[in-house]
Amino acid sequence: MDEMRLSFCLSPTAGVVHEASLQMPAGSTVEQALAAAATALPQFADVIHAAMPGMVGIWGKTTDLKHLLCDGDRLEIYRPLTVDPKIARRERFARQGARSTGLFKRQRPEAKAGY
Template identity: 40%
Template sequence: MADPLIDIEVAYAAVDDQALIALQVPVGTCVAQAIELSGIAERFPEVDFSQCPVGIFSSLLASPAEHVLRAGERIELYRPLLADPKEVRRLRAAKAAQARKVR
């Protein structure tokens, strides 16, 4: 008898492209296995998904190899930020202060 399957999703958003892959995996599949089964690495060959932070519905996982998936879960693969948000805010505030001085 075949193992029962559960429905899950794998999501990744690049700067100019995004993917939401729905698939069925056997009960007992861990996050790392599901990422491999999704084929996302073939769609984004420039990304090393083994180094990306991974979460389930925005909750970061410490160990994707240990989290066993439940039906309906969405695996999210996070890309690194291009700029530090704190630094961007600091630069914007400095620019606004400079603009006030010029007036």
């Protein structure tokens, strides 16, 4: 088989996903697929070219630009996180209070908070 079919996904903002189907020669790398995707989605060419190795993945797992692709792979470009998930969870927990969330919602009468 000398051609393979790829799915390329890009989410420039939350809730918006752009997908393109790419035909690539067998043995193509991630870097070559990104170049082909830049021509398939010219409005996002600058985002695609600026993608760093840690922000590109296949089926949800990050990969490097020299990785060889297989037929049926889904190539994805990830956005950087705007908020650290640990900090967001701490802030959300502080807003909601200890007694109204998760494990602490149902507790024995007269028990200490968190037990």
